Amino acid sequence: xxxxxxxxxxxxxxxxxxxxxxxxxxxxxxxxxxxxxxxxxxxxxxxxxxxxxxxxxxxxxxxxxxxxxxxxxxxxxxxxxxxxxxxxxxxxxxxxxxxxxxxxxxxxxxxxxxxxxxxxxxxxxxxxxxxxxxxxxxxxxxxxxxxxxxxxxxxxxxxxxxxxxxxxxxxxxxxxxxxxxxxxxxxxxxxxxxxxxxxxxxx
Numbered sequence: 330x331x332x333x334x335x336x337x338x339x340x341x342x343x344x345x346x347x348x349x350x351x352x353x354x355x356x357x358x359x360x361x362x363x364x365x366x367x368x369x370x371x372x373x374x375x376x377x378x379x380x381x382x383x384x385x386x387x388x389x390x391x392x393x394x395x396x397x398x399x400x401x402x403x404x405x406x407x408x409x410x411x412x413x414x415x416x417x418x419x420x421x422x423x424x425x426x427x428x429x430x431x432x433x434x435x436x437x438x439x440x441x442x443x444x445x446x447x448x449x450x451x452x453x454x455x456x457x458x459x460x461x462x463x464x465x466x467x468x469x470x471x472x473x474x475x476x477x478x479x480x481x482x483x484x485x486x487x488x489x490x491x492x493x494x495x496x497x498x499x500x501x502x503x504x505x506x507x508x509x510x511x512x513x514x515x516x517x518x519x520x521x522x523x524x525x526x527x528x529x530x531x532x
Contacts, residue, residue, distance in 0.1 A: 353387065355427040358416050361385065362431035367439075372467055373408045373432070375474040381415070388415075390481045397478075402512070408432070489526060493519050 353361065365376040374397075382393050396418075400410035409432065416428030482490045493515060500511045 351385065351387065352419055353385070353424075355420055355423055358420065358424055358427040359431035362412050362416075362428045363435050366432045366436045372471055375470040377408060377411060378474055378477065387419075390478070394478055394481060402516070489522050490519075493522070 361380055362377075365373050365380055368376045378393055381387050382390055388396065396414055397407065397411055400407045400414060403410045403414075409429065412428040412432040413425040416424035416426070418424070420427065479491075479494070481487075482494070497511060497515050500506045500515075501508055
């Protein structure tokens with residue numbers, strides 16, 4: 330009678346495999362975007378990326394860049410589009426509405442109160458200087474998030490993406506060409522270059 334073979338050990342789970350992202354609930358989406366909007370003096374993009382990518386890790390940096398790029402081509406404010414697209418991705422229409430309500434609701438209340446105060450006390454010189462200082466800080470935060478969003482391109486050494494980025498910046502920021510015309514040229518060009526590059530890699 331042949332000897333019994335030793336039991337085969339079950340393969341250990343791959344610890345390096347990425348775990349699926351946490352699925353936020355409706356209340357969590359509302360509170361997360363409410364915090365972003367209340368912290369986002371001068372713009373919510375900085376805080377949205379920090380919360381979604383770095384704090385909650387609901388998206389990778391590449392996924393955030395792709396989603397935000399999509400929101401640029403939809404009508405309406407980019408960050409509002411981002412809240413609806415992001416919420417809908419996890420919880421459907423209800424998630425999009427929850428994220429949108431969190432983003433827009435609290436600032437709307439605060440802005441209404443501040444508008445009434447500014448209409449009454451807006452001529453005070455100290456207040457004007459304070460607002461100027463807040464504007465400078467907002468510009469600095471915007472530069473910081475732009476550099477962070479560029480990091481995936483730099484890490485991948487994506488020369489094509491950086492060239493298109495620089496060309497769009499020069500066309501819109503320096504030459505002052507119309508945004509719509511630049512996008513109509515840049516979008517098909519970037520898609521064509523990306524498809525061609527992937528085919529060359531596969532070949």
